[in-house]
Amino acid sequence: MRTVAIAEDQALFRKAMVALINTFANYQVVEEADNGKALIEKLNENHLPDIFLLDLRMPEFNGIQTTEYFRDINDDVKIIIISAHDDPDIIVHMYELGVNAYLDKNADPEEVLKALDEVYENGHYIGEQTREVMSELSGSSNPHDFRLDRASRLSDREIEVLRLLCRQNNTSEIASKMCISKRTVDGYRCKLLDKTASKNTVGLVLFAVKNNLLDHAQLKIS
Numbered sequence: 001m002r003t004v005a006i007a008e009d010q011a012l013f014r015k016a017m018v019a020l021i022n023t024f025a026n027y028q029v030v031e032e033a034d035n036g037k038a039l040i041e042k043l044n045e046n047h048l049p050d051i052f053l054l055d056l057r058m059p060e061f062n063g064i065q066t067t068e069y070f071r072d073i074n075d076d077v078k079i080i081i082i083s084a085h086d087d088p089d090i091i092v093h094m095y096e097l098g099v100n101a102y103l104d105k106n107a108d109p110e111e112v113l114k115a116l117d118e119v120y121e122n123g124h125y126i127g128e129q130t131r132e133v134m135s136e137l138s139g140s141s142n143p144h145d146f147r148l149d150r151a152s153r154l155s156d157r158e159i160e161v162l163r164l165l166c167r168q169n170n171t172s173e174i175a176s177k178m179c180i181s182k183r184t185v186d187g188y189r190c191k192l193l194d195k196t197a198s199k200n201t202v203g204l205v206l207f208a209v210k211n212n213l214l215d216h217a218q219l220k221i222s
Helices: 011-021 036-042 063-073 088-097 109-122 128-138 148-153 156-166 171-178 182-196 201-210
Strands: 002-007 027-033 051-054 078-083 101-104
Touching: 002 011, 002 036, 002 109, 011 027, 011 109, 027 036, 036 063, 051 063, 051 109, 063 078, 063 088, 078 109, 088 101, 088 128, 088 201, 101 109, 101 128, 128 201, 156 171, 156 182, 156 201, 171 182, 182 201
Parallel strands: 002 027, 002 051, 051 078, 078 101
Antiparallel strands: none
């Protein structure tokens, strides 16, 4: 059973999400709280849920603070932000902090399930809202990102791996297309994460977009 913990200060919405997720096969909400601090206090750091579903704005610990806390204690924890706020700067910032998905509170149940599945199985989910933000960034003539100089440090092979990752190729597919081993692909991915200071695959996609390493045809992410 895949376990989920929820922090959301609007009781009606939180209870509705708990009820919805508990109807999904293979998913169970094991903890809920009305803010990040209360959720943290309920959990055992050595036995964390598989996925956290966090509201962005909450009293005590908001979504940003809660994300930073869990990232500090466990880099592998999977976090989905669900929020009514659609400010592109906020969305980009949350991905830079290492969240695995950003969902609109108006998302339908099918998208919530898809996001949970994709995050659990692949480590990321990028929905229509985020694709629009990334498309806007890719069309910008001046991404004005403080990490732009990092792009020049990437080798041609690393950029090739990065572009294939952005086209949603998995490790086996990349290995086949580049005629290298899966272990070598994993090595390239680790180097990319380090060189770009990215937290996860979504961070790599965001880095590629903000540094104009992709064109619109290559932005095939979901």
